[in-house]
Amino acid sequence: MSEKTALLLLQMGGPDSIDAVKPFLLNLFTDRDIMKIGPAFLQPFIARRIVKKRAPKVEGYYREIGGKSPIRELTEAQGRGLQELLGPGYRSFVAMRYSRPSTLEALSAIKKEGISKVVALSLYPHYSRATTGSSVNELQRILKESKVKFSVTYIDRYYDHPLYIEALAEKVQQGLTAFPDPKKVQIVFSAHALPQSFIDEGDPYLAHIQETVRLVMERIGDQAPHQLCFQSKVGKVKWLEPSTGDMMKSLAAQGCKDILMVPLSFVSDHIETLHEIDIQYAEEARELGIERFVRSESLNNSPRFLACLADLVQKAEK
Template identity: 45%
Template sequence: MPSSPHTAVVLMNLGGPASLDDVEPFLYNIFSDSDVIQLPLGFLWQKRFARKVARSRAPESREIYARIGGRSTIVEDTEAQGRALEQALGPGYRTYVAMRAWKPSTEETVERLVAAGATGVVALPMYPQRSRSTSGSSMRELRRVLKKRAPGLPLHEVCCFPETPGFLDGWAAAVREALSQIPEERRAAARVLFSAHGLPQKLIDSGDPYLRHVQATVRGVMARLPDGLPHVLAFQSRATRARWLEPATEDALESLAKEGVKDVIVVPIAFVTEHVETLYELDMLLREPAIAAGIEGYHRVRTPGASEALIGSLAERVRAARDAGADPLCSRPDGVACPIVR
């Protein structure tokens, strides 16, 4: 595409290995990020720690990725979201993708947008609920690279979208669709299980807004569903031995089975694309023991992807961020100031 003035919208996500050979370096990138894994005096030994952990976990992780096709599709899925968003935004905007732990890297993306003639940047972390470990990490990297490569380029941010109407409407519609697939005589006894990516409790206790954002999303979805529909919020993907947010998704499923619940609608409330945490963890690792424990209907809702409802709402957020003339309150570099939790 030829160079021309435009606002660059950078969709940011974690990324994922494009092949089984990429698994170990991808894991290294995750565990070497001090925003993702906080270690005491980590600046002295985090890279050594990351190499050791990546090497030890790579064989099992490669087996997991082999079960979901041998690769992650998160880059392609985010690019599809970008194309849909660019069409929704119209002339004057171009979308780009930057992955925090894989390719295209933030540095590669900034080089592209500068060469293409960008006159400003709107950062769009594709994490609905803000956290230092996700959108905070991506934003810090983007700020660092822009300061080095294009310090005069205006930067605005859509810091998060836990209560954006299109995001909530899409989840509510998906839950209603799942409910309609449950036999009518069992429908009233069904449970909605919201499963979000877990984080260390210590990070939440330090003021990170993630838990309150997730809770706000759950409230917004439930407000759009029939009154009296029981639900529970749980957390998946524990990565260290420290105390993490509770209950764990596997424990919540076990408890529901013990209560005699036969139908569970599993909603991956913190994700907007399919990846290993949905395709393997929810669809295989947790589904199989849940069925064995007595849950007859395990209904996993698909992530929003490039749905019209989500993309339309994000387009509105992007325009508002660009037109505001300054970063919103919740995009402070420390990543914790947010009107939702004030």
């Protein structure tokens, strides 16, 4: 077997074409780590009905951002950057939870290269059973079925890593330069929502998000006030609040004219940043009378973020 170490980047994924939207959504809605819709044996049937109803609208969203998600290319670029930082002893692979390359395809590629040592690196900084938990469960299921022995190390959270915090703070600082008076700006951290029941059952996601915001604002200082809210709610169950839409309405009612939207829990651009924030929320902001609505850049290939990932890998292997 090769002496190289495989860097297995765990990410949600996204459709790489309009035709791939329905399969992507079906994979998402049949995952009981994310949501339990009725009894397990009925969930695939119910999921197909949900997807049939939602797919046309979601396909329209993807058409507006170029016909696909850029998340695979961005994740592969992050892998290449991480590989360069760590040196020739490492080889990066991508495992998408709901699209391609799948976990099975990624492990097959690792096996083909004769690598037995794997560092599974979650690209969700804040742990939740719905994100990292689901990706790890899928990886462990495939590993159990595999006839190849892999030695796997897991990195499943880094919401408070100094370099991750620095990378986010850097993007916020850059975003503030777009405003004539930063002290009049409301910094709105928008994290992906999660059903409230997850938190009630002990999921640490909310606590991780809150700590990230605290640490970022500790670095930013008192340049501008800040808020935390949640986007991308699906279904009728109670989700984390306030929603991003409600937060924007509240700020507008208070006379706020400048908003810097900071996508939190997303380490690369995808539908939630490129469409939900850049198009939907930007339009809502105009309608609410908000004059300057700016989104801070996603981390993507941020050198500090890649340095954070490299540090995590090096420490995990000691």
